[in-house]
Amino acid sequence: MKPLLDVRGLVTEFPGPSGKGLRAVDDISFQLSRGEVLGLVGESGSGKSVTGFSLMGLIDKPGKVTAGQILFDGEDLVAASPERRRGLRGRRIAMVFQDPMMTLNPVLRIGTQITESLHAHERISRRAARARAREALAMVGIPSPDERLDAYPHEFSGGMRQRVAIAIAMLHQPDLIIADEPTTALDVTIQAQIISEFQKLTEEQGTAVIWITHDLAIVSSLADRIAVMYGGRIIETGGIASVLETPRHPYTHGLIRSVPSENSRGSRLAQIPGVTPSLARMPDGCAFRTRCKRATEECHARPEQFGTELSYHRCFHPYEEVYA
Numbered sequence: 001m002k003p004l005l006d007v008r009g010l011v012t013e014f015p016g017p018s019g020k021g022l023r024a025v026d027d028i029s030f031q032l033s034r035g036e037v038l039g040l041v042g043e044s045g046s047g048k049s050v051t052g053f054s055l056m057g058l059i060d061k062p063g064k065v066t067a068g069q070i071l072f073d074g075e076d077l078v079a080a081s082p083e084r085r086r087g088l089r090g091r092r093i094a095m096v097f098q099d100p101m102m103t104l105n106p107v108l109r110i111g112t113q114i115t116e117s118l119h120a121h122e123r124i125s126r127r128a129a130r131a132r133a134r135e136a137l138a139m140v141g142i143p144s145p146d147e148r149l150d151a152y153p154h155e156f157s158g159g160m161r162q163r164v165a166i167a168i169a170m171l172h173q174p175d176l177i178i179a180d181e182p183t184t185a186l187d188v189t190i191q192a193q194i195i196s197e198f199q200k201l202t203e204e205q206g207t208a209v210i211w212i213t214h215d216l217a218i219v220s221s222l223a224d225r226i227a228v229m230y231g232g233r234i235i236e237t238g239g240i241a242s243v244l245e246t247p248r249h250p251y252t253h254g255l256i257r258s259v260p261s262e263n264s265r266g267s268r269l270a271q272i273p274g275v276t277p278s279l280a281r282m283p284d285g286c287a288f289r290t291r292c293k294r295a296t297e298e299c300h301a302r303p304e305q306f307g308t309e310l311s312y313h314r315c316f317h318p319y320e321e322v323y324a
């Protein structure tokens with residue numbers, strides 16, 4: 001069956017100091033089926049968010065997608081007009097951000113924001129839109145939804161604001177939601193509630209999800225597959241159990257073995273020893289070679305992708321050698 005999303009050789013660049021484009025996303029390819037959940041993980045700066053924004057068509061100038069295709073239900077979004085992309089955004093592809101205020105307007109009542117979002121894509125009466133808005137808030141567990149429709153975003157707690165942002169993302173039953181660390185800024189108990197409710201909703205509606213996170217514990221509990229990013233590249237991808245149990249790339253192995261540092265809210269931020277090179281200084285060949293204790297001469301050449309598209313790794317060294 002045709003995948004819902006088929007990303008082929010995607011490159012997103014920002015201008016570097018010397019005028020040369022720096023690749024924040026560097027030739028990535030992956031597929032996603034309907035209803036499937038892909039965990040996109042990697043250290044800070046590895047290109048996860050830029051991947052999400054590229055898929056949404058939200059890369060701000062002078063950044064740009066410079067190569068590749070994003071086939072969404074067979075249609076190449078890279079080649080699509082800005083109007084077409086706007087028409088898909090929020091309706092068939094939605095995004096939930098770490099900060100719900102990226103979605104919410106601070107000066108508009110929540111009910112108005114939800115009904116405006118409905119009117120943007122549907123012909124619907126004011127009365128019906130208000131009823132839908134009430135249902136949307138109830139669906140994400142907002143108590144007394146009728147009264148809360150008239151509240152402003154600042155009258156909600158951080159967790160409740162994120163629930164509202166999720167309600168807006170789910171409003172048109174999109175085929176795909178890109179969730180960019182939506183719970184990282186929340187307390188751990190609230191995180192767990194929101195993750196499980198989000199998972200329930202997306203499962204019920206058959207929504208495919210790209211869940212962007214530093215936290216391997218989160219992806220292990222909700223993703224079907226995982227793609228591991230480093231230096232803008234996907235260096236390993238596969239089924240969640242096989243990658244987490246038998247990682248094939250030393251970077252993935254390092255992420256799994258690293259003692260995660262916790263932010264003040266208790267989110268686990270994956271970080272392995274050594275400094276991630278800046279985009280301008282990303283080594284050629286295997287990007288990870290400057291931090292890899294197994295690196296040899298051959299790692300200076302760029303590794304070829306091998307294995308099938310859904311399960312490949314880009315380390316030259318045989319598994320036994322890497323983990324000996």
Ligand SMILES: Nc1ncnc2c1ncn2[C@@H]1O[C@H](COP(=O)(O)OP(=O)(O)OP(=O)(O)O)[C@@H](O)[C@H]1O
Nearest residue numbers: 014024042043044045046047048049050051063279
């Ligand atoms: N607007 C921009 N202009 C220039 N460079 C950018 C811009 N946005 C992102 N980058 C660069 O792209 C690279 C990837 O950033 P990205 O935000 O995707 O990382 P990430 O993996 O999501 O990290 P984090 O988990 O910390 O959010 C970084 O080197 C970042 O500095």
